[in-house]
Amino acid sequence: MEKIGRRFEGKVAIVTASTQGIGYGIAERLGLEGAAVVISSRRQKNVDEAAEKLRVKGIEVLGLVCHVSNAQQRKDLIEKTVAKYGKIDVIVCNAAANPAVDGILETKESVLDKLWEINVKTSVLLLQEAAPHLQKGSSVIFVSSIAAYQPPQGLAMYGVTKTALLGLTKALAAEMAPDTRVNCVAPGFVPTHFASSLTTDESTRKSLEEKTLLNRLGTTQDMAAATAYLASDDASYVTGETLVVAGGMQSRL
Ligand code: NAP
Numbered sequence: 156m157e158k159i160g161r162r163f164e165g166k167v168a169i170v171t172a173s174t175q176g177i178g179y180g181i182a183e184r185l186g187l188e189g190a191a192v193v194i195s196s197r198r199q200k201n202v203d204e205a206a207e208k209l210r211v212k213g214i215e216v217l218g219l220v221c222h223v224s225n226a227q228q229r230k231d232l233i234e235k236t237v238a239k240y241g242k243i244d245v246i247v248c249n250a251a252a253n254p255a256v257d258g259i260l261e262t263k264e265s266v267l268d269k270l271w272e273i274n275v276k277t278s279v280l281l282l283q284e285a286a287p288h289l290q291k292g293s294s295v296i297f298v299s300s301i302a303a304y305q306p307p308q309g310l311a312m313y314g315v316t317k318t319a320l321l322g323l324t325k326a327l328a329a330e331m332a333p334d335t336r337v338n339c340v341a342p343g344f345v346p347t348h349f350a351s352s353l354t355t356d357e358s359t360r361k362s363l364e365e366k367t368l369l370n371r372l373g374t375t376q377d378m379a380a381a382t383a384y385l386a387s388d389d390a391s392y393v394t395g396e397t398l399v400v401a402g403g404m405q406s407r408l
């Protein structure tokens with residue numbers, strides 16, 4: 156990684172779903188820039204391993220189990236963060252699920268519920284829990300997707316939940332101003348476990364690369380850099396915005 160700054164010295168950042176992939180990359184970046192980072196995911200083993208990897212890099216880290224659908228674990232995430240660090244400066248809502256590849260009209264009600272719950276509702280509930288502890292100058296970032304703009308076949312309902320995050324960003328930016336800024340990152344394709352069905356097959360991967368102007372997939376570091384910018388004081392006059400980080404893939408004008 157090229158030389159990076161220390162924009163988060165003295166700050167406390169929570170990143171959900173952060174034991175691997177984009178969430179881990181964001182936690183690492185915020186931590187390397189000086190934040191105390193609170194990482195979490197569903198499995199204790201993953202939490203312990205990721206926390207250790209970050210500590211080895213000199214990052215101050217608290218690792219907690221938090222399945223975002225579990226109300227008690229969401230409460231613990233906030234309470235234990237505040238008990239240890241006394242405040243919250245940054246929250247990155249990064250958890251998502253894509254349980255099915257059916258067309259929207261064939262998607263079962265239980266799957267529709269799960270998509271809404273994990274991808275949208277639990278972020279709202281977590282922020283309700285966190286709001287009393289958010290500092291003046293704090294920042295919320297949602298992780299949406301390029302699929303938010305044109306939900307693709309096979310990812311259509313998932314894409315629609317990501318479209319909802321664009322609206323949530325606008326609505327909460329108004330509601331939480333002026334003390335808290337609310338922004339969103341919309342990644343293109345990044346070869347993580349989540350995207351493995353798309354990115355491990357050579358021809359699919361190549362066709363995705365060709366959809367970009369930069370002829371490559373994104374990296375977790377690309378997403379982390381954009382998130383860190385939005386969460387930092389460098390973006391202190393930016394709120395209610397979505398930053399598309401997709402190598403020039405078609406999104407919007
Ligand atoms: P990933 O590499 O598969 O990582 C997922 C992380 O989330 C893991 O740490 C996992 O750990 C945790 N997790 C999964 N379900 C969870 C839950 N219910 N509660 C809490 N933690 C949970 O995924 P990713 O590709 O980085 O995706 C992260 C975000 O980026 C998602 O919002 C996704 O929609 C978005 N995104 C990804 C891409 C892409 O191409 N990769 C593109 C656009 C948007 P455990 O298994 O221990 O829970």
